[in-house]
Amino acid sequence: MKRVIVSAPSREIETELWSAAEQAGFECDGEPLPQDLCSALFRDPDAMGVIRAANAGYAVATCREFRQADVKNVLFVLLDDAKWEDGCAGPILRAGADDVQPAPIHTDEFIARLKALARRGRYNDHLFIKMPGCTFDAETGVVAAGDKQSRLAPAEAKLLTTLALDPGRVYSKADLMDHIYGGEDEPEQKIIDVFVCKLRHKLLEMNDGLDVVRTVWGRGYQFEPKGFEPTFRHRVRVAR
Incomplete structure (x- = not known):
């Protein structure tokens, strides 16, 4: 039996x-506080x-915090119709x-x-990419x-998101060029090496020295969600 946990601003609404x-056969529970x-x-x-959200800002912040905390459960938001307006559901x-x-x-519609x-089933979006020491929000671009x-x-x-969407896959430079530029105004492929280098510099510090972008020599690059100790650490480790 599926369990439904409700967070509402009042006991009456809950x-x-x-x-x-x-009525629909779900086991129910309540937790009034979002945390x-x-x-x-x-x-x-x-x-x-x-x-049950009083306004869109509260709903956005709550859902974002849950996903950043690695909550993968289905989330159903009911927004107060007094605050409902065109486009509010998108964010x-x-x-x-x-x-x-x-x-x-x-x-009947709720059921x-x-x-x-x-x-x-469970939420399966890759909006938030979890790494050993940090989280990447693909919507905002912030680690x-x-x-x-x-x-x-x-x-x-775009590079990090592309790699992280399929961590078992080795992406060639041509693959990554296509995902980043979409075939328009593409520079030389060596720009991918530059992007990888810059990305590693930023992520090494945030992940306490663990790399998440593995070079597969002769083939391309692969995402390692749990991270690994880079052999080139002495060359690219960011000074603290």
Whole structure:
């Protein structure tokens, strides 16, 4: 049985959502504080989170924080219809929500959407790329490690995202050129080596000396999500 955990601004709203989910056969629980909901979802990867948000800013921040904390559960956001306006769902979805609807929502539609989300399974977006010591937000281009942040250049961000989307694959320079430039105004392929070098410099410091971009000699580059000790460490290690 799928579990649904609800975070709502009042006990009345929480109970209403609980009751609707239970009608659909879901096991229900409530965590009024977002940090408690985040912890509960992390402990139960199969549970679905329902977030009743008073405004879009709160929804964006909450979903983003959950994804940065490596919460991969399905997140269903219900946004107060008084704050609903054209285009407001986009930023919330990009921040990691799986569905966004105005609230209050009709019980039948709420149940139908919960069941559809349950069939879909766990969140599988690569918006946030986890590395040994930091997280890359592909939406903003920012690498964050605690209080430290580093913004990647657009080409570096595309390079990292491309590699991280398929960590088992070795990408040739031609592959990476296509992903970064899309066949338009392409410079010489050696620019990829420059991008990799700059990306490594930024990530080595954030990952405490572990590299995540492996050179596969004669073939190209590969993403190593758990990182490894680079043999060229003495040449590129960023001074602290």
